[in-house]
Amino acid sequence: MYYPTYARRSDPFALMRSMLRDFDPFTPPGRARPVFPAVNVWQGDDAVAITAELPGIDPVDIDISVKDNVLTLSGERKAPQVPEGARWHCNERSFGRFTRAIRLPFAASDDKVEARMVHGVLRIVVGRPEEDKPKKIEIKAA
């Protein structure tokens, strides 16, 4: 394997680092995780919809904000209240604060954003502003 960084020889540790990257057993390629929440993005002519699975989160604890073309989704997953002395047998769910920024294909204004939460699935619909919509240009006959 050829390591181009080593060819420059300016950094004596460059080779070691690039080799470690190749053999890094902890981050499998293509699985840069964890990102929460996972989102699905739906696109249409007039709007973009973002859906995310947020089970166990009260809609009150979710914050959605839009600035220019970046939509930020943040909130907190609260750990369940368990009585004292309870024994955990299985702990697969995770809790804590989360934040995620999603780039939209257009700059949206706040009043064009609509969010709805049904059974732990969040659905945000961002309307496309009129001025961003493609305009049809008519060709005049000579």
Next chain:
Amino acid sequence: MSSDMTRSADKTLDKTPAETPETTTGGRIYRPLTDIVETDDGVTLMLEMPGVAAGDVNVTLEKRVLTVRGKVHTRTPEKLQLAYAEYGEGDFERAFTLSDDFDPDRIVAEVGNGVLTLTLPRAAEAQPRKIAVKGA
């Protein structure tokens, strides 16, 4: 309590497919992430089932096997096409083997915000009885 519980939890965010035979409809079945807490009164299971309404949950207890199924009604938004997907949608299914000291008639199941909470009270006779020691 069960073999399912002791299995080390996969900490990745990806939804894990359930270990069930494939469906005839081609739909996917996922294994809901679960928290299980035991107290002296019983066991509480919390299963993450986003998109499942209370009426679409099916909980059965047969021969000590507690099976939980949740049906997801996928709603494809009109006029929109899926452009980018990080998670899949599908039904949820998971089964647990219980120790047999649970009263099947008293299992309480409730769904809130996409989390199914199952409360399994221990059968009365199985509750540890405290024996008072009298002073002489």
